[in-house]
Amino acid sequence: ETGVxxxxxxxxxxxxxxxxxxxxxxxxxxxxxWYKQSAKKPLELxxxxxxxxxxxxxxxxxxxxxxxxxxxxxxxxxxxxxxxxSALYLCASSPNGLTYYGYTFGSGTxxxxx
Amino acid sequence: AQSVTxxxxxxxxxxxxxxxxxxxxxxSVSVYLFWYVQYPNQGxxxxxxxxxxxxxxxxxxxxxxxxxxxxxxxxxxxxxxxISDTAEYFCxxxxxxxxLTFGQGTxxxxxx
Numbered sequence: 585e586t587g588v589x590x591x592x593x594x595x596x597x598x599x600x601x602x603x604x605x606x607x608x609x610x611x612x613x614x615x616x617x618w619y620k621q622s623a624k625k626p627l628e629l630x631x632x633x634x635x636x637x638x639x640x641x642x643x644x645x646x647x648x649x650x651x652x653x654x655x656x657x658x659x660x661x662x663x664x665x666x667x668x669x670s671a672l673y674l675c676a677s678s679p680n681g682l683t684y685y686g687y688t689f690g691s692g693t694x695x696x697x698x
Numbered sequence: 699a700q701s702v703t704x705x706x707x708x709x710x711x712x713x714x715x716x717x718x719x720x721x722x723x724x725x726s727v728s729v730y731l732f733w734y735v736q737y738p739n740q741g742x743x744x745x746x747x748x749x750x751x752x753x754x755x756x757x758x759x760x761x762x763x764x765x766x767x768x769x770x771x772x773x774x775x776x777x778x779x780x781i782s783d784t785a786e787y788f789c790x791x792x793x794x795x796x797x798l799t800f801g802q803g804t805x806x807x808x809x810x
């Protein structure tokens with residue numbers, strides 16, 4: 585257990601479904617990140633939240649919608665996904681803006697779009 | 699701009715042999731460097747980090763890494779690997795503020 589908890593661990597959804605991924609940390613961190621990890625591809629940074637404000641959106645399609653209601657929780661809302669969106673989605677957190685500590689990662693949600 | 703390059707996408711090795719996973723970084727300012735390990739269907743777990751001071755950094759599971767400023771490298775080493783070390787390894791770097799930049803990953807496969 586790293587201190588960053590992601591649920592669910594596995595998710596299978598149809599292309600017309602709406603689902604949400606959840607990430608929770610109680611480490612006192614105030615920066616949170618969503619990464620996408622596809623087979624044989626580098627880690628892709630999707631979104632960065634700092635003090636509950638979105639500070640980075642790396643050209644992610646609008647079918648992915650992040651939400652950060654407070655510094656402990658981060659969601660990724662999914663709708664009308666495509667099969668190529670199947671991947672491992674990783675959440676991470678860090679003390680705000682300080683790379684000194686590195687990131688703490690959750691175990692990920694394995695998403696399969698059918 | 700900060701960039702991190704892992705020179706090998708896959709490294710096969712036999713059990714009990716030594717291994718080195720290579721990482722180069724580019725930066726014009728002081729950097730913090732990290733190695734993470736990822737087991738199948740898991741998140742990334744911190745192995746070790748270099749912040750300052752001694753250039754030889756020891757981490758968990760018997761791994762160590764050496765910071766070499768002149769060669770802008772931060773290679774990961776283990777003198778004798780086990781089957782359980784089979785995983786993907788990521789090098790990452792960052793400056794004082796901002797994001798960590800990750801390398802492309804190296805898949806280490808330990809054969810019996």
